[in-house]
Amino acid sequence: MELGKVINVLIKKKGLTQVEVANRIGKSPTALSQIIKGNYNPNPDTLQKICDVLEVPQPILYFLTISEEDIPIEKLELYRMLAPSIKDFLIKIFGEEKKELLNEV
Known part of the structure; x- marks a missing residue:
């Protein structure tokens, strides 16, 4: 999933609007x-400000x-095993409250 799509999903999960997030990070809604x-x-x-507003550490976002x-394809089995x-x-490092994000996005 692309970074922007993940950010959008997290904005929605937090119950925020793009305008609210833009204002909090000091960017225009267009930006x-x-x-x-x-694009x-x-x-x-800016990415750190977005993470701060969404209360998600950058490693989880990435x-x-x-x-x-x-x-x-040749590494898919390993990915499925390690993910x-x-x-x-990540949950242990950043807290149990991030568990829902990791399991639903």
């Missing part, structure tokens, strides 16, 4: 929309961008 659509990659500062379609352990590891 945030461009990030969500994948623009956020700089590290992990959520990985889907089985991103994995080469649950990685999710558990």
Whole structure:
């Protein structure tokens, strides 16, 4: 899943609007929309602000961008074997409240 799509899903899960998030990160709604659509990659500062607003650490955000379609077929079995352990590891590091995000996105 693309970074923008993950951000959009998390915005919805938090019950926020794109306008609210844009205001909180100091960007225009258009700029945030461009990030969500994948037309623009956020700089590290903007990405951190988005993570702060969504209360999601960057490692979890990046992990959520990985889907089985991103994995080469010859490594898919390994990914399927390791992904649950990685999710558990991230939950232990960042807290139980992130479990729902990791299991639903």
